[in-house]
Amino acid sequence: METIIMNIILHSGNARSLAMEAIKEAKEGNFEIAEKHIAEATQSLGEAHRSQTDLIQGEARGEQSEISILLIHAQDHLMTAMSVKDLAAEMVELYKRIA
Template sequence: MSQEQLEAIMGLIVNAGNAKSDAMEAIQAAKKGDFDEADQKLASAEKALVEAHHSQTQLLTAEANGEALTITLLTIHSQDHLMTSMTFNDLAKEVIDIYRRLDQE
């Protein structure tokens, strides 16, 4: 595995992890009724997901250009981390919407 591929994989893991953490913090803020903080954390999660997608695109582009990507457990973990974070972020938005409705009642 090249250094560039390893850096892209680590970028996926770090940014996906940050996105999931921010989404969890957004839920906790909404639970306390702090919807401004929840919105800020969701925005931060979205930015982290964009960065993770950039890393993924880098890997996909390299492979499409004929570079062999060594598939390791680390590679699989990075993709799993991204997909889990994307799903968690979507769910966080729904949970926060529920907290908003409860707060309005």
């Protein structure tokens, strides 16, 4: 359980960092790099989401998942990273239009 939770945190954190880097690069006019970071953030979110899906499928099979502060923290990281990535993608597009 802890391994799955840590995977969610790890990949979500990576995705959030990549999304923030994308905004920074777009701000500097480096749109190709920005788009690469968005793509990498999307991949990291996919990894985090797969770990989350493992937990959900286990529970659907009747396996009990203990709700812990660490699990809640992981879910918070995932949802925040998803929002940041979506907003970063929009900001990259806006910076492109401005340029």
